[in-house]
Amino acid sequence: MAESRAGKRRPEFTPGGNGSLGSPVAERIAWAESCYREAGARLSADPAVADLLARFRAAAEAPRRRMLESGVADCCSECGLREGGSCCGRGIEDRYSGLLLLINRLLGRPLPGERLDPAGCFFLGRTGCLLSARHVICINYLCAKITHRIDPERLTPLRESEGEEIGTLFLLEERVRKVLRC
């Protein structure tokens, strides 16, 4: 009995294989593209997914605004201009599952075909990150330069809005997983 129920509930897209963490980034991207081709329209038509995509877009806007208001954006541009620095180093792309990459496709983001900077993250473009839905370590990372220079109170609104972005993304991932049964 349990076996036959399990048979009916077979995952549509297996969580292992090319979409899983641990597989090469090119395979995770190919998995996301293939899911997007096969199930993108159905996912976007799901009312809960559509609602969460809209909520995520709004939730991801606030931290960007608050980075400007708090002075974090200035620190980062100065770091990029004067120190050639970016904290988007090679290897961070390995935190991104196929599912998170699929969510970027649902948000209308194309995925890159190659790495631009040999020392940088695979998703680092010429003017910054190419993704809309980012891993939690990308959303809330602030280096010591920033935490020393900017008062904690000025960072509080940014932290709060990042929490909202992370929470909404979690719900979105869960819903997409449920629709795909993976």
Ligand code: SF4
């Ligand atoms: S977080 Fe720090 S290391 Fe990263 S870009 Fe901004 S200032 Fe530079």
Ligand code: SF4
């Ligand atoms: S913010 Fe974007 S480019 Fe930077 S490490 Fe994260 S995924 Fe890579």
